[in-house]
Amino acid sequence: MNSIENVSRRGFLKVAGISSGAFVLGINLPISTAQAKSAAALSHELNFFVSIASDSMVTLVCHRSEMGQGIRTSVPQIIAEELEADWQKVSVVQAKANSKYGSQGTAGSASIRNHFTSIRQIGAVAREMLEQAAANIWQVQRSSVKAEKHFVVHTTTGEKISFGELASHAAKLTPPGSKKVKLKNNADFSLIGKDIKLVDLDNIVAGKAQYAQDIQLPNMLIATIVRPPVVGGKVLSFDASEALKIKGVVDVIALKPRSIPVTTNPLSGVAVLANNTWAALEGRKKLKIKWQHGDKASHNSSEFSKKLAKKVNQQGETVATKGDIYNHQYNDKNTLEATYTVPYLNHTPMETPAATAIVNGNKCTIWAGTQNPQWAKRNVAQELGLAKDEHDNIELNITLMGGAFGRKSKADFIIEAVELAKTSKRPVKVIWSREDDIQHGYYHSISANYCKAELTDNGSADYWISRNAYPPIGWLWDAEAKTPTDNQLALGFGDIPFALNNLSIEKHAVDSFVRPGWVRSVACINNGFALGSFVDELAVKAKLPTRQMWLNLLGDDRHVDPNKNNFKYSNYDLDLTAHPIDTKRMKDLINLISDKANVEQKLPENQGWGISFLRSFGSFVAAATKVEVVNNKVTVLEMHTAVDCGIVVTPDRVKAQMEGAMIFGLSIALMGEISVVEGKVQQSNFHNSPVTRMNQVPEMHVHLVESDAPPGGIGEPGVPPVAPSITNAIYHASKTRIRDLPVNKIFTV
Amino acid sequence: MIKMTLNNKPVALDVDPQMPLLYALRDELKLTGTKFGCGAGQCGACTVHVNGVAMRSCITPVSAIAEQAITTIEGLADNNGNLGESAVQVAWREFKVPQCGYCQSGQMMSAAALLKAIPLPNDEQIIEHMQGNICRCGTYQRIKAAIKSAATHSTVANSVTTDLAGMNNGVEIFDARQLANKKQGA
Numbered sequence: 001m002n003s004i005e006n007v008s009r010r011g012f013l014k015v016a017g018i019s020s021g022a023f024v025l026g027i028n029l030p031i032s033t034a035q036a037k038s039a040a041a042l043s044h045e046l047n048f049f050v051s052i053a054s055d056s057m058v059t060l061v062c063h064r065s066e067m068g069q070g071i072r073t074s075v076p077q078i079i080a081e082e083l084e085a086d087w088q089k090v091s092v093v094q095a096k097a098n099s100k101y102g103s104q105g106t107a108g109s110a111s112i113r114n115h116f117t118s119i120r121q122i123g124a125v126a127r128e129m130l131e132q133a134a135a136n137i138w139q140v141q142r143s144s145v146k147a148e149k150h151f152v153v154h155t156t157t158g159e160k161i162s163f164g165e166l167a168s169h170a171a172k173l174t175p176p177g178s179k180k181v182k183l184k185n186n187a188d189f190s191l192i193g194k195d196i197k198l199v200d201l202d203n204i205v206a207g208k209a210q211y212a213q214d215i216q217l218p219n220m221l222i223a224t225i226v227r228p229p230v231v232g233g234k235v236l237s238f239d240a241s242e243a244l245k246i247k248g249v250v251d252v253i254a255l256k257p258r259s260i261p262v263t264t265n266p267l268s269g270v271a272v273l274a275n276n277t278w279a280a281l282e283g284r285k286k287l288k289i290k291w292q293h294g295d296k297a298s299h300n301s302s303e304f305s306k307k308l309a310k311k312v313n314q315q316g317e318t319v320a321t322k323g324d325i326y327n328h329q330y331n332d333k334n335t336l337e338a339t340y341t342v343p344y345l346n347h348t349p350m351e352t353p354a355a356t357a358i359v360n361g362n363k364c365t366i367w368a369g370t371q372n373p374q375w376a377k378r379n380v381a382q383e384l385g386l387a388k389d390e391h392d393n394i395e396l397n398i399t400l401m402g403g404a405f406g407r408k409s410k411a412d413f414i415i416e417a418v419e420l421a422k423t424s425k426r427p428v429k430v431i432w433s434r435e436d437d438i439q440h441g442y443y444h445s446i447s448a449n450y451c452k453a454e455l456t457d458n459g460s461a462d463y464w465i466s467r468n469a470y471p472p473i474g475w476l477w478d479a480e481a482k483t484p485t486d487n488q489l490a491l492g493f494g495d496i497p498f499a500l501n502n503l504s505i506e507k508h509a510v511d512s513f514v515r516p517g518w519v520r521s522v523a524c525i526n527n528g529f530a531l532g533s534f535v536d537e538l539a540v541k542a543k544l545p546t547r548q549m550w551l552n553l554l555g556d557d558r559h560v561d562p563n564k565n566n567f568k569y570s571n572y573d574l575d576l577t578a579h580p581i582d583t584k585r586m587k588d589l590i591n592l593i594s595d596k597a598n599v600e601q602k603l604p605e606n607q608g609w610g611i612s613f614l615r616s617f618g619s620f621v622a623a624a625t626k627v628e629v630v631n632n633k634v635t636v637l638e639m640h641t642a643v644d645c646g647i648v649v650t651p652d653r654v655k656a657q658m659e660g661a662m663i664f665g666l667s668i669a670l671m672g673e674i675s676v677v678e679g680k681v682q683q684s685n686f687h688n689s690p691v692t693r694m695n696q697v698p699e700m701h702v703h704l705v706e707s708d709a710p711p712g713g714i715g716e717p718g719v720p721p722v723a724p725s726i727t728n729a730i731y732h733a734s735k736t737r738i739r740d741l742p743v744n745k746i747f748t749v
Numbered sequence: 750m751i752k753m754t755l756n757n758k759p760v761a762l763d764v765d766p767q768m769p770l771l772y773a774l775r776d777e778l779k780l781t782g783t784k785f786g787c788g789a790g791q792c793g794a795c796t797v798h799v800n801g802v803a804m805r806s807c808i809t810p811v812s813a814i815a816e817q818a819i820t821t822i823e824g825l826a827d828n829n830g831n832l833g834e835s836a837v838q839v840a841w842r843e844f845k846v847p848q849c850g851y852c853q854s855g856q857m858m859s860a861a862a863l864l865k866a867i868p869l870p871n872d873e874q875i876i877e878h879m880q881g882n883i884c885r886c887g888t889y890q891r892i893k894a895a896i897k898s899a900a901t902h903s904t905v906a907n908s909v910t911t912d913l914a915g916m917n918n919g920v921e922i923f924d925a926r927q928l929a930n931k932k933q934g935a
Contacts, residue, residue: 068849068886195845204850205838207782207822211851214781222776247765276776278768281788350786350794350851350885402784402851403885434787656848656888663887686791686883695880697889 003027004125004178007048008171023052023167025126025175027100049101050079050126056150056164058085062199063095064115065106065371067349067404068660069715070653072199074112075119077649081191082123082184084147085163092199097373097396105372107409107518109617109713112649114573116711117183124181126170133169134161186647186708195652200400212354212369212399213431220356220427221250223420224280226287227269227440230679231514232260232294238270242286248279252287253423255416261479262515264379266416267440273424277431297679299513301344301446304676305740308448308510309339312467316506317483320494320567323502328463334455335463336541338534341740342526344674345444345519346683348691351402352432353413357421362386364394364421368414369401376411383415384422405664406518410442438689439681442517443674445470449530455542460552464500468493468527469508473516482509484523486568492527492614492720494567497581499555503565514676520664521719524616532612532724533739536731546611546728547594550587557584572617578710579618585644586615589622589705593642596703597624606630607637608732612724618712619645620705621658623665623721626698629734633748636666636726640701641718646709658702658718665722667691670749672742696749751815755780756824766812771795773811774821782822782854786883793882796855796862797821803862822854825861837861840899848886856882860896869900 007026026048051059060076076092079085095101103115112119127147134152135142138159145152151160186192203209228234240252251273258268270289274280315326355368364384370376373396381391401408413430421428432440447470453461473488474481484507486494494505519525539549559580562569571579590613594600599609606629613622626638641658648654671690675682683689727738736746743749751762755778762773774780774797783806786794790805797806798820826834834842837860847853856879863870863878870878875896884892 066849068847070848198845198847200850201842201845201847204847204853205834205841205857207825207854209850210781211784213785214775216776216779216781276764276768276772277785278765278772278776348885350792350849350883351784352786401849403849405885431785434789434792652845656845656886656891659890660848660887663889664885685787685789687789691883691885692887692889693880693883694889694892695876700890 004122004175006171006173006175021054021168021171023129023170024048025050025122027122049122050083052126052163052167052170054164054167056089056162058083058090058163059093060090061093061095063101063104064111065104065369065373065398065401066200067106067369067371067401067408069657070198070650071106071111073196074649074653076199077191077196078116078119079123081189082120083127084149086150087191087196089150094398096398097377099374104374105409107371107406108572109715109717112711113618113713118178120183121178121181124183125175125178128176128181129170129173130163130166132173133166137161137169192647192649193651195650209400211351211402212356212367213351213402215356215367215399215429217356217358217427220429221273221275221424222277222280223271223273223417223428223430224284224433225255225269225271225416225430225436226284226289227267227436228291228293229439230293230297231262231267232296234292234294235268235270236290236292238290239288242288243272243283246274246279246283246286248275249283250274251424252283253420255419261475261477263477264410264412266412266419271420273420273428281433293679296513299676299679301676305341305343305446305448308446308469309341311469311508311510312339312448312450316467316469316508318504319489319507320505320562320565321503322500322565325463325465325502325504328502330454330463335452336455336537337452338450338537338739340449340526340530340533342447342529343672343741344446344514344676345525345668345672346438346441346674346689347405347407347519348437348689349401349403349405349407352434352437353408354429354431355414355417356427356429357414357417358427359384359418359422362390362393364418365397366394366414366418367397367399368417369399369404369408370396370411370414371401371404371406371409372411373398376414379411379415380418383418405520406522407442409518434686435684438674438683438685441674442515444519444522444525445472445516447526449526451530451534453534453538455538458552459542459544459548460499460555461538462500463502464496464498465504465506466493466496466530467506467508469510470523470526471510471512471516473518475512475516482511483507487570488523490570490572491523492531492616493523495562495569495581496531497560497583497586497615498553505565505567513679521616521716524614524716524720525668525723528612528614528616528720529723529741532614532721533727536610536612536724536728537737540731545600547590547599550590550613554583554587572713574618579712581615585620586613589613589620589642589644592703592705593622593624593640596642596701597626597638597640599624606733608729608734610725610728610730610732612721612728614717614720616717616720619643619714619717620712621717621721623662623725625722625725625729627726627729627733629730629747634670634730634743636696636698638699640703641722642703642705643718644705644707645712645714645717646707647711648704649711651704654704654714655702657714659700661718662700662722663692663697665719666696666726668719669723669726669741670696670743751811753814753816754818756820757827762811764811767810770797770806770809770811770814770819774806780821780823784851784854786852786855792852793859794852794855796858796882798858798862801862801865803859822858825857835861836899836902837864837895840895840902843898844891844895846888846891846895848888852882852884856884856892860892860899863896864900870896
């Protein structure tokens with residue numbers, strides 16, 4: 001529940017540089033902060049989210065972290081909509097880590113889908129207070145006044161007072177309950193659904209945007225760390241003498257040993273601290289370290305993938321079930337079985353992890369790009385041994401992230417900076433090299449998926465089995481964890497939307513060897529690849545267009561409830577009534593993409609279209625790709641995505657996320673692979689861990705469905721259907737079915 | 750002491766001559782618009798101009814650029830002779846190219862160098878010259894569109910003010926070793 005407070009007259013505002021007379025609202029749960037003039041002066045214990053100064057300038061806080069999705073525009077845009085603010089008079093400041101904001105965890109494509117209403121309520125509370133202030137001045141009923149574009153207007157006389165003039169009056173009022181305020185009708189939106197100027201665009205284009213890598217402090221040391229090549233490995237001994245001879249190297253520090261479960265702790269290792277980055281990197285080259293690799297050195301990902309594939313061809317532990325699969329006699333002629341594998345994948349954000357820390361006794365100041373500020377703060381408090389009431393001794397400043405894709409949810413790199421700053425008693429910036437990023441990541445788990453089904457006479461299928469096997473993320477915290485939780489199995493697996501009378505969904509227990517993590521769209525990557533590929537394979541077997549097979553499998557218009565298959569379905573923490581698994585929306589979208597891309601057109605012999613679909617994170621996305629396969633080389637010719645994500649806040653950013661998802665999906669499908677030999681990651685930089693470059697990018701189109709449905713997520717849902725649309729297209733162009741990613745194992749890309 | 754011209758101003762650096770220009774810019778001169786992406790000349794995030802030509806600063810020792818004219822993103826607007834932003838920056842804003850924005854300094858520097866050498870590039874030329882710059886967010890489609898827009902808007906101005914004589918037709922992405930070799934050869 002929101003608890004919105006009027007904090008206009010609190011003493012701390014003066015400390016934060018807020019001019020007297022400003023109207024300031026604070027919050028004690030879902031949202032953020034704000035202050036009037038000096039953004040830099042915003043003190044970390046403050047929890048205000050909207051401030052209106054006497055000159056009418058409005059400052060809004062974005063409490064969620066920016067990694068390229070545009071949330072620093074969209075959150076203030078929603079508040080300003082309900083506030084009736086003039087966007088030209090709005091500035092935005094970034095919230096620091098503060099539990100009073102409620103969730104700041106920017107992951108799971110959740111910012112808007114889970115917080116849309118509570119963000120709107122903040123603007124609406126402020127608006128109603130300004131209206132009340134005007135009504136008091138005019139001595140009229142509040143129903144006869146109305147906020148409009150930064151003024152409150154008397155609806156009968158037409159008289160108006162500016163927000164700035166009202167600020168000192170509103171500052172004296174008690175806020176209405178956030179649930180009691182009236183939110184605008186969708187039809188009255190003037191900012192939501194419009195493309196407005198992006199908050200960070202000017203700074204980025206001028207090269208002035210500040211990322212964690214860019215932090216510069218007086219007396220700061222720059223640290224680079226050699227980490228154990230195998231997870232769970234330890235430093236047996238090291239010789240720093242040559243490293244210390246490098247001019248500019250100040251110290252070499254062994255990080256404390258860490259154990260399994262690895263949690264989000266650092267991996268340990270040896271750090272070289274220097275006055276500049278170059279000296280640190282040169283010093284690092286001179287370190288001599290003897291490692292004890294530990295038992296994870298037995299891991300070989302290529303053998304392991306085969307083991308997982310073997311596993312999923314056996315019956316597993318039931319996740320969801322309907323009817324009776326195991327007493328059914330499959331008709332071999334109409335039955336299809338397939339096993340799909342996806343390798344480990346890395347996030348590889350363009351900005352490698354970096355964090356800067358100052359530790360002074362039991363006080364600590366940090367600058368970092370983190371997707372989860374409060375979790376990072378708790379991790380740091382634990383590292384420093386702070387009591388619960390001392391957590392606010394930690395000031396965590398959130399920078400822009402140069403990409404994250406899930407990587408920067410984990411605070412290991414922040415804890416590294418804190419550990420080294422504490423030991424060295426100087427400000428320390430930890431920087432990860434590209435090699436560090438690729439070799440010490442939290443990888444999307446290596447996986448195998450299996451599907452089996454029997455075609456029915458009416459062009460659909462039944463007696464469906466889906467199985468998967470992959471190291472679960474839970475292993476980070478529990479070394480005994482071997483299977484994914486129901487929440488994780490809800491990602492494009494236990495929520496199968498098809499009209500089936502007989503179904504068995506099963507999981508397998510799997511050991512873990514490297515750090516698993518959430519990579520953009522998480523298990524929807526492998527589950528979506530299997531589902532999208534298998535539907536295409538069924539279509540081929542039934543001699544139907546793939547679109548028709550999707551429509552037939554989805555069946556009648558209805559809302560699917562996976563709970564009816566004895567699966568405890570979490571629906572991405574969304575209410576299943578407000579955010580249903582709606583087969584009509586699915587079929588509409590599959591028809592839309594098929595028509596827009598014209599996927600059933602006659603093509604030259606070596607060309608093919610592929611389509612796929614997945615509902616994930618509350619949104620519906622279909623993808624269509626056209627490829628050409630000539631002389632063993634795959635060329636992607638054209639790509640489309642169609643998205644139905646309900647109400648759209650910032651349309652151009654939704655489009656941008658879809659464009660990005662196509663590129664991200666291209667990387668996964670064509671080239672994505674982290675391989676492990678004797679526990680060590682084999683790739684090191686872009687030459688052997690390639691990602692999509694401009695020469696691989698085709699003509700791209702995004703089709704955005706207009707909708708009044710509650711908003712779904714947008715950062716991740718574009719990714720899952722892309723890879724299967726590519727491999728399906730490759731099949732239709734070449735008759736080569738790719739069940740094991742990436743494509744470049746078979747074809748030149 | 751290594752002397753150079755940086756964004757039209759003289760600068761002297763007292764650092765290890767082998768230090769790549771990237772770290773000199775960021776750590777010593779506190780110009781952080783130029784980014785680290787790979788440290789190996791593979792991603793283009795660190796692209797700057799040396800005498801108007803795109804170069805990967807992460808593999809360019811400062812010794813190789815002594816007495817040369819360096820332009821970084823912070824000086825791009827001025828160097829193109831515009832009062833405000835360069836044509837490339839204007840187009841980047843118009844097409845809302847950036848997502849996270851981290852690679853975009855390098856993308857814009859590469860694009861500006863391309864347009865200096867080939868004022869009206871075709872698709873193939875754009876791809877050929879921009880494929881060394883990685884964008885993980887996936888803004889390539891908009892980068893292409895922005896370059897074309899910048900080209901049509903700036904061609905007139907460039908043809909008058911830019912001295913193309915003696916420059917290569919293509920945009921070369923030099924690394925330090927090439928440049929050092931050239932200097933030795935001269």
